[in-house]
Amino acid sequence: MPKSRLRTLLASGLSNPLVSESPDCSIVPLGNSMFLVSTIDFFYPLVTDPFLQGQIACCNVLSDLYSLGVEKCDNMLMTLTVSTSMNDEVQETVTKAMMQGFVDTATKAGSGVTGGQTIFNPSPIIGGVAMSVVREDQFLRPCRSQKGDLILLTKPLGTQIAVNLYEWSHSKPEILGKLNPMPSTEEIMQIYSKACSYMASLNRNAASLMLKYNAHACTDITGFGIVGHAENLVTVQHESLNFIIKTLPVIKGVISIDQQLPYFKLRVGESAETSGGLLIVIEREKAQQFLEEFSRIEGRDAWIVGEVVEGEKSADGQLRNTRSLII
Numbered sequence: 188m189p190k191s192r193l194r195t196l197l198a199s200g201l202s203n204p205l206v207s208e209s210p211d212c213s214i215v216p217l218g219n220s221m222f223l224v225s226t227i228d229f230f231y232p233l234v235t236d237p238f239l240q241g242q243i244a245c246c247n248v249l250s251d252l253y254s255l256g257v258e259k260c261d262n263m264l265m266t267l268t269v270s271t272s273m274n275d276e277v278q279e280t281v282t283k284a285m286m287q288g289f290v291d292t293a294t295k296a297g298s299g300v301t302g303g304q305t306i307f308n309p310s311p312i313i314g315g316v317a318m319s320v321v322r323e324d325q326f327l328r329p330c331r332s333q334k335g336d337l338i339l340l341t342k343p344l345g346t347q348i349a350v351n352l353y354e355w356s357h358s359k360p361e362i363l364g365k366l367n368p369m370p371s372t373e374e375i376m377q378i379y380s381k382a383c384s385y386m387a388s389l390n391r392n393a394a395s396l397m398l399k400y401n402a403h404a405c406t407d408i409t410g411f412g413i414v415g416h417a418e419n420l421v422t423v424q425h426e427s428l429n430f431i432i433k434t435l436p437v438i439k440g441v442i443s444i445d446q447q448l449p450y451f452k453l454r455v456g457e458s459a460e461t462s463g464g465l466l467i468v469i470e471r472e473k474a475q476q477f478l479e480e481f482s483r484i485e486g487r488d489a490w491i492v493g494e495v496v497e498g499e500k501s502a503d504g505q506l507r508n509t510r511s512l513i514i
Contacts, residue, residue: 208330210406210419211251220323226251229266229314233350233461234383237281237311241288242387244313247462249296250407253394254465256327257319263293264316265303272309285313296389327397329404332424336403337474338432338493341393341481342385342464343514344413345441348451349382350461352444366447370440378440385438386462392484393465399480400473408463413492414456416466417502429498430468432456436490436512454511468495488514 208214215223228248234240245263252260269282290300303315355362356375363369370378390407397405406420417430435456445453452458469477474491481489490512 208328208423209255210329210416210423211254214255214326217320221320222323222326223318223320224252224255224257224326225316225318227266227314227316229312230461231310231312234386235353237284238288239383239387240311241285241290241313242292243288243383243462244285245289245292245296245315246387246389247407247409248315248317249293249298250390250409250462250465252317252319253390254405254407255329256394256398256402256405257321257325258391258394258398259319260293260296260298260317261319263298263300263318265289265300266312266314266316267303267305268308268310268312269305270309270311271307273311281311285311289313289315292387292389296391325398327402327405329406329420330423330425331403332421332428332430332468332495333403333426333470334428334495334497335471336468336495337471337491338417338430338495339467339469339474339477339489340408340413340436340464340492341390341467341489342388342408343436343438343512344408344456344458344460344463345378345438345445345453346382346386346461346463347459348441348444348453349378349438351450352441353379362448366444370444374440378438381438385464388462390465393467393481393489396477396481396484397465397467397469400469400477402467402469402477404468406466408460408466410459410461412452412457412459413463413466414502417456417493420466420468421500421502424500427498427500429496429500430493430502431496432493432502434490434492434512436492436514439513442511442513464489466492 212226
């Protein structure tokens with residue numbers, strides 16, 4: 188379904204006007220300047236390690252809270268499907284490992300899992316609900332971008348290509364045979380391992396810094412790709428602006444794959460990501476401070492990827508002069 192049609196359908200079923208301020212979370216006023224911020228997400232398998240799958244799923248669920256600068260999640264619920272296509276022994280091993288990866292990551296994030304829902308399904312699926320009760324000064328309304336702001340990204344792009352490349356190396360070598368040069372097993376593992384490391388890392392520190400430096404807007408990069416999520420974010424801004432993406436930080440090795448295969452559209456910012464980084468809009472004068480402190484805390488870089496200009500609430504068609512930054 189096209190993104191524009193999906194947004195229209197979703198908006199038609201929402202009764203809370205505050206939801207329109209965030210493309211990622213529900214924001215419900217509770218009175219006395221308190222708000223309930225909540226979100227839900229779930230995932231089909233995308234990696235071969237079920238424990239890692241649980242970690243990635245938890246990171247991705249929490250990222251919606253982090254995109255509002257909410258760095259503390261009060262509670263999580265787990266959504267889980269037990270695979271009916273596995274024998275009893277494998278079913279138990281996979282299910283336990285996914286659950287443990289999810290719970291361990293929730294604990295690392297300073298939260299906990301207190302319940303949820305489990306069903307049977309041919310494919311093992313895991314995800315959950317994240318929620319937090321916050322004061323007005325404990326979260327950022329992501330709709331206050333201004334002309335001249337800079338746009339930051341906290342994780343590189345290319346996770347979809349990385350996981351597909353790894354899968355093809357085991358199940359569809361004929362696709363790899365179309366690549367020239369064909370990546371070696373070592374190169375595939377390097378790309379895949381780097382992608383997994385990013386997908387399983389929390390965006391919590393970035394959320395804390397967003398609040399510290401009073402970011403004007405943010406979203407996390409997932410299924411719609413960087414341009415799709417930039418479009419979603421720009422439409423909720425109070426002012427009429429355009430988001431111009433000038434740089435695409437990418438995992439080393441994925442651009443060559445994207446150039447040779449028609450599946451992903453990474454170079455135009457449309458490739459889906461899983462547990463991607465935060466796309467943060469921040470005052471130009473504060474951007475470098477944010478990047479320097481982020482680098483000290485995380486031990487890795489974030490990047491300036493674009494800027495905010497006057498416009499008609501669009502991020503589409505702004506990639507003509509985009510450059511790739513290899514990470």
